[in-house]
Amino acid sequence: MTMAIEAFSEARFPLRVSFGTSGGPERRTEIVRLSTGFEHRNQRHRHSVRRYDAGSGVRSLADLVAVLDFFEARRGRPTGFRFRDPLDWRSCAYGGSPSALDQAIGVGDGVTTEFALVKRYGLGTEAYVRPIAKPAGDTVRIAVDGSEVAVGMAVDPATGIVAFAAPPAEGAAITAGYDFDVPVRFDMDQLTVNVAAFEAGEIPSIPLIEVRP
Incomplete structure (x- = not known):
């Protein structure tokens, strides 16, 4: 059975x-x-x-x-x-503390409301972009155009998707910091x-x- x-x-x-x-x-x-x-x-x-x-x-x-x-x-x-x-469980450099500016996760277009968490290894076009699907939900920090936001968005700790209540403005840089598993x-x-x-x-x-x- x-x-x-x-x-x-x-x-x-x-x-x-x-x-x-x-x-x-x-x-x-x-x-x-x-x-x-x-x-x-x-x-x-x-x-x-x-x-x-x-x-x-x-x-x-x-x-x-x-x-x-x-x-x-x-x-x-x-x-x-x-x-x-x-060895690798934070969005920042080893030994540091996550900040909302650690990782670029997208750019607003005035329409999109959901962005996936990622972590980059290396610089420029040769960087490897790793999907982060299991963030520690209570550690995630999000910024829009350099200003940290605490309301109007939610993070799904089971998928790593950041959802905004209203789409970020066109051209706005969305960044994130977090611990993850x-x-x-x-x-x-x-x-x-x-x-x-x-x-x-x-x-x-x-x-x-x-x-x-």
């Missing part, structure tokens, strides 16, 4: 474990070396996919129990969830826990992979 399972949960993976996790973005690149000696390089996907191993963040039996509880509540791989990347799922069906091995210094592997919610 099969069972309908929620595709994504807004629950966040235990923070004390996530801040000790290893991992980061992965790019898939096909490389063909031509007879001339030159290479033809092609990326298979527009966006990188982040992979993590939360096993390196487990420091105690209490951490293991918290992960076990979280794993069971998500039913393993079927349900996605929020994960706080220990990465949508991931467990990349395993079995969580193998050996208490004796853990006490001897062996930490279990707990693979996570980014998903598109």
